Amino acid sequence: MKILYHLTQIQLLIVFFILGVGYGQSDEKRTNITLKYGAERIGKRTDQPMQDWRNYGLGQFIHWGVYAIPGGHWNGKYYAGAAEWIRSWEGMPNEAYDNLYKEFNPKNFNANAWAKQAKELGAKYVIITTKHHDGFCLWPSEYTDYTIANTPYKKDIIGALVEAYDKQGIDVYLYFSIIDWNHFGYKSKLVTDKDRTDYEVFKEFTRNQLIELLTRYPETKGLWFDGTWDAAWKEQASYVYDLDKELREMIPGLIIGSRFRPDDYGNRHFDANGNMMGDYEQGWERKMPNTIEEVHGNDWDCVMTIPENQWGYHSDWRGHVKTSNELIEMLVKAVALDGNFVLNFGPDGLGTIRKEETKLAKQVGEWMKVNSTAIYNCGYLDWEKQDWGYFTTNRITQEKYMVVFNQPISGVYTVKTKKGVSIEKAYLLDNPGLELSIEKTYNNEFLIQYNPENHPEEPFVMVIETNKDQNNSDNQYLQPKI
Numbered sequence: 001m002k003i004l005y006h007l008t009q010i011q012l013l014i015v016f017f018i019l020g021v022g023y024g025q026s027d028e029k030r031t032n033i034t035l036k037y038g039a040e041r042i043g044k045r046t047d048q049p050m051q052d053w054r055n056y057g058l059g060q061f062i063h064w065g066v067y068a069i070p071g072g073h074w075n076g077k078y079y080a081g082a083a084e085w086i087r088s089w090e091g092m093p094n095e096a097y098d099n100l101y102k103e104f105n106p107k108n109f110n111a112n113a114w115a116k117q118a119k120e121l122g123a124k125y126v127i128i129t130t131k132h133h134d135g136f137c138l139w140p141s142e143y144t145d146y147t148i149a150n151t152p153y154k155k156d157i158i159g160a161l162v163e164a165y166d167k168q169g170i171d172v173y174l175y176f177s178i179i180d181w182n183h184f185g186y187k188s189k190l191v192t193d194k195d196r197t198d199y200e201v202f203k204e205f206t207r208n209q210l211i212e213l214l215t216r217y218p219e220t221k222g223l224w225f226d227g228t229w230d231a232a233w234k235e236q237a238s239y240v241y242d243l244d245k246e247l248r249e250m251i252p253g254l255i256i257g258s259r260f261r262p263d264d265y266g267n268r269h270f271d272a273n274g275n276m277m278g279d280y281e282q283g284w285e286r287k288m289p290n291t292i293e294e295v296h297g298n299d300w301d302c303v304m305t306i307p308e309n310q311w312g313y314h315s316d317w318r319g320h321v322k323t324s325n326e327l328i329e330m331l332v333k334a335v336a337l338d339g340n341f342v343l344n345f346g347p348d349g350l351g352t353i354r355k356e357e358t359k360l361a362k363q364v365g366e367w368m369k370v371n372s373t374a375i376y377n378c379g380y381l382d383w384e385k386q387d388w389g390y391f392t393t394n395r396i397t398q399e400k401y402m403v404v405f406n407q408p409i410s411g412v413y414t415v416k417t418k419k420g421v422s423i424e425k426a427y428l429l430d431n432p433g434l435e436l437s438i439e440k441t442y443n444n445e446f447l448i449q450y451n452p453e454n455h456p457e458e459p460f461v462m463v464i465e466t467n468k469d470q471n472n473s474d475n476q477y478l479q480p481k482i
């Protein structure tokens with residue numbers, strides 16, 4: 001196996017293909033290559049901060065920076081890409097972009113109002129862009145001039161947000177882009193000696209900024225890394241390994257996903273043995289798994305945009321814009337498959353959250369007010385999936401829920417439990433007094449009857465009680481006791 005250490009990545013991929021190893025492979029097929037910088041553990045973290053993370057269910061993402069000023073347009077022209085990438089568009093000169101900060105003065109920004117809205121949405125945590133790929137810092141970093149301190153606004157935005165969200169009891173995670181188009185030492189690949197010398201300066205700058213962030217905002221529960229796909233970063237296994245350790249030492253329990261460390265061979269997310277690096281899988285961006293097998297027993301989050309692919313503010317959303325029912329279904333699906341769902345917001349250049357986002361936040365929030373019992377602290381229930389929707393189960397009480405998205409015309413809801421588990425009672429979460437009739441057919445199949453007079457316009461939740469609610473050990477995905 002030592003020979004593998006000396007193979008190039010392409011050669012390795014071929015070897016892995018032959019061995020049946022790779023992204024998303026099954027446990028049995030894992031290899032055992034000696035790695036210095038591979039996964040730090042196999043299996044989930046079981047400490048309290050990670051259990052809290054696992055139980056959030058719903059989070060909010062905020063993408064905010066100077067890209068919110070052009071909002072996807074320059075000189076009257078429409079930019080079809082993601083608004084926060086406008087600097088990379090030939091339609092906007094770099095110089096124009098790099099001077100936008102001189103106009104950044106978000107007079108409508110109100111951290112408390114944002115945090116209050118997030119609370120009403122039902123978000124348990126927030127991920128905030130401290131700096132995106134453009135390198136502009138929303139905190140007054142002492143390691144660059146390209147920060148909020150040098151805008152007309154001047155005040156520390158990250159500080160205000162951390163305080164406001166913390167006050168609302170919403171945990172704060174800091175988004176940090178490794179790609180930094182503003183730093184001379186940043187390179188996507190290292191070709192010349194000079195590239196390498198410059199990149200060393202960039203690495204020190206990156207480390208300084210991360211230490212600075214955790215020092216300034218010790219309330220931070222975790223770091224959400226992005227922009228780690230460059231060849232240059234993928235060569236830095238040993239450096240990132242040490243940095244990861246250093247950051248974790250600064251805040252005990254700090255949570256870092258799979259987008260930070262490359263392994264010895266430059267693999268991201270999963271090391272050469274197929275084991276996840278980091279505390280949860282960060283690969284589900286604008287997409288979701290369909291089965292529990294696809295998440296391989298790992299923690300994971302799904303970060304989602306409301307339009308198809310806009311994170312930062314784009315004044316002109318084109319294409320499909322998700323409805324509240326679509327977003328609620330994604331949220332429930334994520335929880336039902338043991339993940340968290342994180343909904344993105346992109347405030348405009350003045351600090352206003354656009355009306356479409358406000359409306360959706362209100363709609364999802366209203367649904368959460370009635371139904372969040374089936375979301376918070378909930379996860380996967382290993383019963384056969386049915387067409388009416390999703391099962392979730394509370395990891396602590398083991399109460400079981402059916403979240404209905406497709407109401408059967410027959411009014412009959414099929415439930416197949418596990419052997420020996422019978423359904424004793426079923427009722428609506430928002431109307432516990434209305435007990436639903438249950439019929440047992442054969443084996444563990446039960447039919448629950450519910451035929452409302454009016455077709456519900458929103459997903460609703462049924463609670464089911466079984467003969468084995470307490471200490472049901474059938475479910476391998478239940479929260480471990482520590």
Ligand code: FHN
Pocket residue numbers: 082084085226227285303311
């Ligand atoms: O390029 C970014 C993109 O702008 C956005 O920040 C998303 C959020 O997950 N991450 C990157 C693409 O993976």
